[in-house]
Amino acid sequence: MQKSPLHPFSATIMAWYAEHQRELPWRQTKDPYAIWLSEIILQQTRVAQGLPYFERLISSFPTVSDLAEAPEASLLRLWQGLGYYSRARNLQKAAQMVMRDFAGVFPQSYDEIIRLPGVGPYTAAAIASFAFDEAKAVVDGNVYRVLSRVFAIETDIASSAARGVFTSLAQSLIPMQDPATFNQAIMEFGALQCTPAPDCSDCPLRVSCAALSVGRVAELPLKSKKTKVKEIEMNYLVIEQNGQLLVRERTEKGIWKGLWEFYLIEDSCDWLPFQRQALKSPPVHLLSHRKIHCDAWYVQVPDNFELEIPEGYGWMSPSDFESKGKPVLLLNLITDNLDCPILQDISPTYL
DNA sequence: ATCCCGACTG
DNA sequence: CAGTCGGGAT
Numbered sequence: 060m061q062k063s064p065l066h067p068f069s070a071t072i073m074a075w076y077a078e079h080q081r082e083l084p085w086r087q088t089k090d091p092y093a094i095w096l097s098e099i100i101l102q103q104t105r106v107a108q109g110l111p112y113f114e115r116l117i118s119s120f121p122t123v124s125d126l127a128e129a130p131e132a133s134l135l136r137l138w139q140g141l142g143y144y145s146r147a148r149n150l151q152k153a154a155q156m157v158m159r160d161f162a163g164v165f166p167q168s169y170d171e172i173i174r175l176p177g178v179g180p181y182t183a184a185a186i187a188s189f190a191f192d193e194a195k196a197v198v199d200g201n202v203y204r205v206l207s208r209v210f211a212i213e214t215d216i217a218s219s220a221a222r223g224v225f226t227s228l229a230q231s232l233i234p235m236q237d238p239a240t241f242n243q244a245i246m247e248f249g250a251l252q253c254t255p256a257p258d259c260s261d262c263p264l265r266v267s268c269a270a271l272s273v274g275r276v277a278e279l280p281l282k283s284k285k286t287k288v289k290e291i292e293m294n295y296l297v298i299e300q301n302g303q304l305l306v307r308e309r310t311e312k313g314i315w316k317g318l319w320e321f322y323l324i325e326d327s328c329d330w331l332p333f334q335r336q337a338l339k340s341p342p343v344h345l346l347s348h349r350k351i352h353c354d355a356w357y358v359q360v361p362d363n364f365e366l367e368i369p370e371g372y373g374w375m376s377p378s379d380f381e382s383k384g385k386p387v388l389l390l391n392l393i394t395d396n397l398d399c400p401i402l403q404d405i406s407p408t409y410l
Numbered sequence: 411a412t413c414c415c416g417a418c419t420g
Numbered sequence: 421c422a423g424t425c426g427g428g429a430t
Contacts (some may be wrong), residue, residue, distance in 0.1 A: 103415040108428065142426030145418075179417045200415050219421070255414070256430080284422085314425065346426050387427065
């Protein structure tokens with residue numbers, strides 16, 4: 060077999076990976092379905108947080124067919140607490156596309172894989188290399204960090220040019236004889252060794268790292284854009300009548316689409332149908348682009364009173380509501396107010 | 411308080 | 421191409 064020479068960088072990180080890699084369930088398989096599932100979970104999510112979700116999802120939906128046929132609500136319930144819920148909705152759309160357009164066989168090339176919803180350049184390269192040994196370099200946040208430092212690249216990673224610059228470089232470094240291990244190695248290296256605030260003293264690249272030699276490690280990678288945070292107010296009324304709760308699914312575009320919630324008043328809470336009991340407010344809830352101030356009240360509606368149901372809302376039993384996916388903000392509200400009997404009944408079994 | 415992480419949408 | 425989409429670690 061013809062062997063092209065290995066770049067010193069590639070040799071070093073692959074040797075490092077052989078020593079330091081974590082044992083992770085999706086690294087013990089070549090099953091593209093399991094690898095795809097793990098990669099979607101790991102988008103914008105750290106391994107420690109994603110791991111239990113992977114275990115629950117793969118055992119609930121062992122095959123792409125199981126996932127395609129699952130009710131969306133049960134998928135979102137399993138995804139609860141992981142954030143970026145469009146990932147779960149796209150995951151199922153993609154599973155249905157595999158069944159319909161690929162006859163149930165997971166697509167086997169980068170060009171086909173990237174057609175799946177929720178799969179972009181990074182994820183397609185990851186699946187194509189890990190499952191099918193296609194020599195496509197992955198470029199994720201770890202790769203930006205590692206390459207910008209080792210090669211002292213000052214390209215702004217928020218710029219439109221960045222992806223091309225880093226993809227070309229990574230593609231020039233990937234060894235044809237083992238692209239999968241190279242891709243795993245460079246990301247694991249970014250996750251464990253070349254971290255945002257790294258300890259360079261025991262780094263295997265410390266003698267060749269360009270950023271370290273010029274004292275630019277802390278400044279790289281360069282990133283210009285910062286997201287502005289909008290402050291919003293959410294007032295929840297936990298409305299109970301006959302042991303049922305007034306709830307709705309968030310169907311409009313925006314945050315938490317597909318998740319469920321109590322009666323929500325976005326602005327000031329001046330609707331006072333009956334005597335209300337203040338609940339303990341959850342702490343200010345921070346998203347990347349939202350700062351949510353939340354207040355909540357409990358309202359018991361007399362059994363024989365005919366309440367006018369607001370548009371989009373309906374009555375639901377606590378146990379059915381428990382089985383729906385809810386934002387972490389509401390899970391916090393529930394667990395902070397377990398002295399309220401009906402909230403005990405929807406206390407989540409896990410986050 | 412600040413930073414981390416991909417893909418889609420309009 | 422700028423804005424949107426969550427949650428957690430440090």
